[in-house]
Amino acid sequence: MTTPHDATSTTRQAQDRVLASLPLETGQDFEDARRGFIDTVPDATVLGARGTPVWTLQPYGFLDEDCPPTVNPSLWRQARLNAIHGLFEVTSGIYQVRNFDISNITFIEGETGYLVVDPLTSAEPAAAALALMRKHRGDKPVTGVIYTHSHVDHYGGILGVASEADIAAGLPILAPEGFLEEAVSENVLAGNAMSRRATYMYGSLLPRGPRGHVDSGLGKAVSQGQVGLVPPTKTISTTGTRLTIDGIEIEFQVTPGTEAPAEMNFYFPQFKALCMAENCSCHMHNLYTPRGAQVRDAKAWSHYIHEAMEMFGGQTEVLFASHHWPRWGPDRAEAFLRKQRDLYKYIHDQTLRLANHGLTPKEIAETLEMPPSLAEEWYTRGYYGTLSHNTKAVYQRYLGWFDGNPANLNPHPPVEAGQRYVELAGGPEALLAAGQKAYEAGDYRWTAELVNHLVFAQPDNEAARSLQAAALEQLGYQAESGPWRDFYLTGAQELRTPRPKSATPRQAAAGQLRALPGDKLLDSLSVRLNGEKAGNLTLALNLTFTDTDERFLVAVENAVLNHWSDRRDPTGAEVRLSRATLIQLVLGETDTAKAEAEGQLEGGAHLARLLSALDRFDFWFEIVSP
Numbered sequence: 001m002t003t004p005h006d007a008t009s010t011t012r013q014a015q016d017r018v019l020a021s022l023p024l025e026t027g028q029d030f031e032d033a034r035r036g037f038i039d040t041v042p043d044a045t046v047l048g049a050r051g052t053p054v055w056t057l058q059p060y061g062f063l064d065e066d067c068p069p070t071v072n073p074s075l076w077r078q079a080r081l082n083a084i085h086g087l088f089e090v091t092s093g094i095y096q097v098r099n100f101d102i103s104n105i106t107f108i109e110g111e112t113g114y115l116v117v118d119p120l121t122s123a124e125p126a127a128a129a130l131a132l133m134r135k136h137r138g139d140k141p142v143t144g145v146i147y148t149h150s151h152v153d154h155y156g157g158i159l160g161v162a163s164e165a166d167i168a169a170g171l172p173i174l175a176p177e178g179f180l181e182e183a184v185s186e187n188v189l190a191g192n193a194m195s196r197r198a199t200y201m202y203g204s205l206l207p208r209g210p211r212g213h214v215d216s217g218l219g220k221a222v223s224q225g226q227v228g229l230v231p232p233t234k235t236i237s238t239t240g241t242r243l244t245i246d247g248i249e250i251e252f253q254v255t256p257g258t259e260a261p262a263e264m265n266f267y268f269p270q271f272k273a274l275c276m277a278e279n280c281s282c283h284m285h286n287l288y289t290p291r292g293a294q295v296r297d298a299k300a301w302s303h304y305i306h307e308a309m310e311m312f313g314g315q316t317e318v319l320f321a322s323h324h325w326p327r328w329g330p331d332r333a334e335a336f337l338r339k340q341r342d343l344y345k346y347i348h349d350q351t352l353r354l355a356n357h358g359l360t361p362k363e364i365a366e367t368l369e370m371p372p373s374l375a376e377e378w379y380t381r382g383y384y385g386t387l388s389h390n391t392k393a394v395y396q397r398y399l400g401w402f403d404g405n406p407a408n409l410n411p412h413p414p415v416e417a418g419q420r421y422v423e424l425a426g427g428p429e430a431l432l433a434a435g436q437k438a439y440e441a442g443d444y445r446w447t448a449e450l451v452n453h454l455v456f457a458q459p460d461n462e463a464a465r466s467l468q469a470a471a472l473e474q475l476g477y478q479a480e481s482g483p484w485r486d487f488y489l490t491g492a493q494e495l496r497t498p499r500p501k502s503a504t505p506r507q508a509a510a511g512q513l514r515a516l517p518g519d520k521l522l523d524s525l526s527v528r529l530n531g532e533k534a535g536n537l538t539l540a541l542n543l544t545f546t547d548t549d550e551r552f553l554v555a556v557e558n559a560v561l562n563h564w565s566d567r568r569d570p571t572g573a574e575v576r577l578s579r580a581t582l583i584q585l586v587l588g589e590t591d592t593a594k595a596e597a598e599g600q601l602e603g604g605a606h607l608a609r610l611l612s613a614l615d616r617f618d619f620w621f622e623i624v625s626p
């Protein structure tokens with residue numbers, strides 16, 4: 001077991017080069033991030049039901065010091081900005097609580113109460129933010145809620161600002177069309193893999209500190225309180241829709257297929273204030289998120305930012321968003337929108353230009369640079385997305401994973417390739433020596449590529465793991481992107497110390513499944529069906545979910561699970577159970593005999609045949625070794 005190393009001289013030189021190449025520090029971002037400050041709570045600490053913090057910036061006190069050589073100086077700056085927390089006046093009548101979570105919560109003062117935009121990831125920070133608002137602006141009710149989009153950091157904390165009674169009484173909850181479907185389904189089918197990879201992307205297993213997690217770029221981290229999902233009472237499907245809630249006029253712009261599959265911007269004419277949801281933020285966002293997800297459409301994203309300029313530009317006195325700090329004045333708002341629009345269009349167009357010249361993804365990522373006018377802005381820098389992986393996202397969207405070179409069409413997988421590379425190098429010691437030489441020369445990318453072959457050929461080779469960890473660590477120290485840093489440092493940590501043996505986190509298991517409608521729940525079973533075990537299995541189940549009274553025909557043949565709602569097979573077996581019981585059975589929390597004995601299940605023997613062919617997923621699968 002080795003603890004993190006210090007920055008090498010190569011890394012120190014790299015940080016110096018970054019420092020020399022950064023945009024001019026005018027102090028404007030820090031001024032904007034602090035403007036209108038009213039109050040906060042110490043370290044933004046929010047306690048959960050058990051009295052332990054579900055959110056705190058206390059471990060980030062080290063950011064008060066000068067940037068150490070183990071952190072990219074540009075990321076350090078963003079990490080400081082993302083540590084400025086509290087309640088802020090955006091304009092008279094609009095207030096934000098920032099850095100009580102990874103996202104912002106916004107309060108608009110209406111005639112009788114507060115309209116809430118984006119109630120954070122979990123209930124406790126949302127409630128703490130509302131309490132701070134009430135303390136300074138009056139103890140008024142919440143009169144409406146808007147979810148800007150379908151990502152959990154924008155709706156999960158709803159029960160911190162609205163009670164079950166408020167919701168039952170018809171509290172208006174607005175969201176873009178497709179919200180609920182996307183909120184429950186975007187991350188389900190690949191959920192286990194995505195959640196495990198997210199532990200790398202957000203550095204959730206890393207210590208906080210100059211050699212660990214410093215920031216996610218988009219915000220500090222994700223809060224750890226109670227996550228809820230309350231469906232909207234009204235969805236917005238048409239751009240130009242105008243509504244008035246508690247005297248607050250709102251004009252909507254629907255932006256599907258941008259930063260999220262269901263998203264919308266909106267404008268408050270009385271306040272001359274524009275909310276750009278997560279379509280604009282103070283950095284380059286992800287066209288591809290490294291935890292893994294379908295790539296986003298840079299062209300549509302850019303198009304909708306332009307449409308927002310056409311609809312609301314000129315008149316906008318203040319622009320705010322779901323992450324980071326606002327921008328004041330029509331000129332600054334307009335300039336920001338223009339460059340955010342062109343940031344994504346530039347990446348889109350230039351990637352395809354180079355692809356049409358025959359360049360492959362790795363070559364495009366290595367070649368492309370920002371034009372000077374975009375590079376001079378802090379808010380185009382890759383604190384979350386990077387120019388490198390975003391160009392690959394555009395390539396993937398249009399041309400897929402294959403670069404066209406047949407040598408890359410069907411290469412050996414990592415272990416087999418690793419064994420052959422080790423042999424080619426003249427054995428493990430020779431490969432290790434070459435890796436060490438590259439490390440000493442400061443070529444950490446090459447060290448990582450080379451030594452990865454040895455780790456996959458010989459996962460117990462401690463010298464290889466240690467050198468690989470050292471190389472990844474220096475790459476992490478140099479990274480400007482929070483997610484890149486966290487990926488590298490988490491990889492280093494898992495190479496050095498055995499992976500955690502803790503239980504599967506709740507998000508990865510039952511929580512998400514419970515929110516699914518019947519057809520989506522059955523979809524999630526389809527991807528658990530083990531093709532080999534299912535072999536010659538043929539099965540027809542007439543399934544009734546007793547809790548929702550939904551009926552499905554579930555059929556297995558050709559090692560595929562198909563399902564259709566409101567269909568029956570007269571020769572099929574009848575199976576009756578609740579969705580919750582099915583989830584427990586799939587996750588192994590009960591078995592068919594027990595569920596039948598408890599009266600939770602009918603037709604257990606037939607269902608058991610299906611269950612025996614379903615896989616359970618191990619959350620802690622290996623990433624940096626086989």
Ligand SMILES: [Zn+2]
Nearest residue numbers: 103151153278
């Ligand atoms: Zn977000």
